[in-house]
Amino acid sequence: xxDAPIVPAKTVPxxxxxxxxxxxxxxxxxxxxxxxxxxxxxxxxxxxxxxVKEDVLAGLAAAGRGxxxxxxxxxxxxxxxxxxxxxxxxxxxxxxxACWPRAVRGLFALADAPLPEAGVxxxxxxxxxxAAVLAAAVAGPQAGVASPGAAS
Amino acid sequence: MIAQPPPPPRVVVYEGSGPVLPDAADRGRLYAALxxxxxxxxxxxxxxxxxxDGDTLLVIGSFAxxxxxxxxxxxxxxxxxxxxxxxxVAEVLAVVEAARGERRMNRPHDPAxxxxxxxxxxxxxxxxxxxxxDLARCTNCMQCLSFCLFDxxxxxxxxxxxxxxxxxxxVNCPACSRVCPEVAIMFPKYHAGPIDGSPVAxxxxxxxxxxxxxxxxxxxxxxxxxxxxxxxxxxRFSRERSAEQALSERRRCLTKLADAAQIPREVLDAxxxxxxxxxxxxxxxxxxxxxxxxxxxxxxxxxxxx
Numbered sequence: 327x328x329d330a331p332i333v334p335a336k337t338v339p340x341x342x343x344x345x346x347x348x349x350x351x352x353x354x355x356x357x358x359x360x361x362x363x364x365x366x367x368x369x370x371x372x373x374x375x376x377x378v379k380e381d382v383l384a385g386l387a388a389a390g391r392g393x394x395x396x397x398x399x400x401x402x403x404x405x406x407x408x409x410x411x412x413x414x415x416x417x418x419x420x421x422x423x424a425c426w427p428r429a430v431r432g433l434f435a436l437a438d439a440p441l442p443e444a445g446v447x448x449x450x451x452x453x454x455x456x457a458a459v460l461a462a463a464v465a466g467p468q469a470g471v472a473s474p475g476a477a478s
Numbered sequence: 479m480i481a482q483p484p485p486p487p488r489v490v491v492y493e494g495s496g497p498v499l500p501d502a503a504d505r506g507r508l509y510a511a512l513x514x515x516x517x518x519x520x521x522x523x524x525x526x527x528x529x530x531d532g533d534t535l536l537v538i539g540s541f542a543x544x545x546x547x548x549x550x551x552x553x554x555x556x557x558x559x560x561x562x563x564x565x566x567v568a569e570v571l572a573v574v575e576a577a578r579g580e581r582r583m584n585r586p587h588d589p590a591x592x593x594x595x596x597x598x599x600x601x602x603x604x605x606x607x608x609x610x611x612d613l614a615r616c617t618n619c620m621q622c623l624s625f626c627l628f629d630x631x632x633x634x635x636x637x638x639x640x641x642x643x644x645x646x647x648x649v650n651c652p653a654c655s656r657v658c659p660e661v662a663i664m665f666p667k668y669h670a671g672p673i674d675g676s677p678v679a680x681x682x683x684x685x686x687x688x689x690x691x692x693x694x695x696x697x698x699x700x701x702x703x704x705x706x707x708x709x710x711x712x713x714r715f716s717r718e719r720s721a722e723q724a725l726s727e728r729r730r731c732l733t734k735l736a737d738a739a740q741i742p743r744e745v746l747d748a749x750x751x752x753x754x755x756x757x758x759x760x761x762x763x764x765x766x767x768x769x770x771x772x773x774x775x776x777x778x779x780x781x782x783x784x
Contacts, residue, residue, distance in 0.1 A: 367513035369586035370605050371667040373674070383513075384506035387521070395509055395519040397486075397586060400606035400666055404644040407485060408530055409518075416528075429666040429675025432610035436641050452674075 360418035363393035363463055366425070370398045374425060374451045381456035382423060382463070389464050399424055403433040411439035419445045423463050425452045486583040487558075489517050489574055492539035494524035498562055498570065508567045512574065516585045529555045536577050538562045538570065607667055608644035609654055615662035615678070618773055620766030622654045622663060627749065627758050630654070633765060637772035648745040 365386060368374045386393055394413070396402055399422075402410055413420060414434055420441075424430050427448040434441045449459045489512055491498055491505075499505045512519050520527055529535055531554040539545075540563030548557050558577050562570045585603050608630065609622070618638050623631040631654075632642030655663035655673045661682055664675040672678045749755065 367510070368667075369514050369516065373667050373669060380506075380510065383510055384503060387506035387509055388502035390523070391521075392523050393521050395513055395521070397513045397516050397518065398606055400608075400610075401584060401604075402485075403610070404606045404608060405485060412528060412530070425666060426675035426677075428612055428677065429610060429664050432612055432664055432675065433666065435613055436610055436644075 362413070362416060362418055362420045363391075363423065364413060364420065365393060365395045365423045365463075366399045367395065367397050368400075368425065368451075370401060378451045378454075378456045378459070382451060382460050385456070385460040386423075386463065391464070399430065399433050403437040406437045410434055410437040414439040414441050419447070421447045421449060421463055423449045423451060423459060425450055484582065486516050486518060487534040487536050487578055487581065488520060488527075488529075490520045490522055490527045490535050490537045492522050492524075492537050494522065494539075495542075496540040496563070498538060498540055499565075499567065504567055508570055511567060511571055514586055515571075515575075516583050517574065531555065534558070534581075536560065536574060538574065540564070604645065605649050605667075606644070607649040607651075607665065608647040609641055610664045610666060610675070611639060611641060612662045612664060612675075612678075615660045617660055617662075618770070619659065620770055621657050621659065623766045623769075624759065624763045625657045626654050626762065627755060629758075629762075631762075633769040637769045637776065639769075648742070648748065650742050651745045653741045653745075 363386065365383060367379060367383075383395075399410075410433075422430055427450065430448050431441050447462070449462050451459055491509070497505065499508060509519055509521070527535060527537075529550070534556040535558070537548060537557060537559045539559075539561065541559075541561040542563060543561060545559045545561040548559050550557055560573050560577055562573055565573065587603055587605065616639060620639060623633070623639060628643075628646045628648065630641060630643050630647045632640050634640040652665050652668055652673055655661075655665060655668075661672055661678045663673070665673050666675050668674045672682045750758070
């Protein structure tokens with residue numbers, strides 16, 4: 327494994343944005359605390375069923391909670407994008423909505439950002455139906471998709 | 479090798495001051511369109527957006543005509559704010575693209591033109607195709623490092639295998655996964671398992687091992703074959719006298735290997751001369767041997783100290 331230094335993340339305070347009216351959907355219903363959601367679009371290939379990608383993303387958009395989206399985890403890993411280390415080492419459980427867990431873990435390892443064994447749930451849009459993936463993505467921290475495509 | 483452009487700016491969809499688009503379906507379409515254009519996106523209901531030094535954040539929101547002045551106090555993160563209240567999905571996209579300006583970024587292929595494949599693969603449309611190692615299966619036998627002619631693999635500081643130059647990999651070529659005796663090499667964008675990263679069954683291991691012996695596929699030792707080809711090269715190419723004939727000969731000789739290892743024809747056409755192949759394979763084999771010797775020495779030292 328590389329000895330690449332951990333790049334400290336900082337936060338840009340968005341609260342300086344003056345709040346106006348906040349409709350119910352926009353309130354961060356971030357649910358059982360700080361479960362982080364990462365959605366991979368797999369935008370550079372057509373190996374994830376298009377309708378699954380679309381339905382899961384639409385569901386996340388409607389869920390009214392904060393989440394991260396990336397065009398393609400493979401592309402990020404190839405660049406050894408330091409944000410992957412931030413995701414892997416960040417606080418709170420992490421749910422990655424992407425593809426095969428073995429591949430996703432390999433990508434994070436390639437980016438010098440190995441995922442911890444505990445606290446990470448990988449949901450597989452290549453094999454699982456959108457409804458099941460979405461339900462697991464927005465569920466409580468202990469919930470998950472009981473299928474071969476999902477693994478923690 | 480493709481020199482990759484810098485990472486894309488990240489679009490922060492700030493909805494603490496109201497939705498950027500009133501309809502949830504439109505918001506989904508906006509996210510999808512941004513991702514399909516290569517942007518990373520954060521949906522934020524408030525609070526803060528995590529950023530690293532050097533990042534560019536493009537914050538979009540519905541600010542009632544008065545976009546706030548948001549800045550990183552340290553000045554190490556560029557923050558651009560745009561008010562997109564009342565705009566359509568297409569108009570929001572146009573605002574984002576305009577804010578990006580001339581900044582280069584990698585772009586996914588338009589699905590309509592994706593069939594163009596490797597021929598359309600340029601510095602700004604690089605399909606991220608490269609091997610990913612399953613560290614739980616890899617035994618550091620270095621067969622892949624010895625096999626790859628394009629310096630995709632390397633050796634880390636701890637002498638273990640490492641994917642060093644992903645962008646050197648030939649798009650849609652999974653050949654090195656075929657030489658791995660442990661089925662430890664994945665190509666996540668491959669169409670079938672277990673190379674795509676799906677679970678490995680015992681039957682997969684047996685099946686892949688049958689394909690490992692590339693030399694057998696060629697009817698003998700691959701390096702001996704290459705040396706033989708190298709020795710014959712001057713005679714053969716002087717006899718062929720034309721690039722077209724040389725290409726035809728190369729294709730004929732490698733067809734068997736291509737079929738067995740599912741190597742795209744474009745990759746074969748891009749292969750260097752037999753002499754260069756020989757030079758690279760010997761250099762890679764030397765690196766692999768050195769790495770294995772280092773691993774062995776480390777294991778011996780560890781054993782001796784216990």
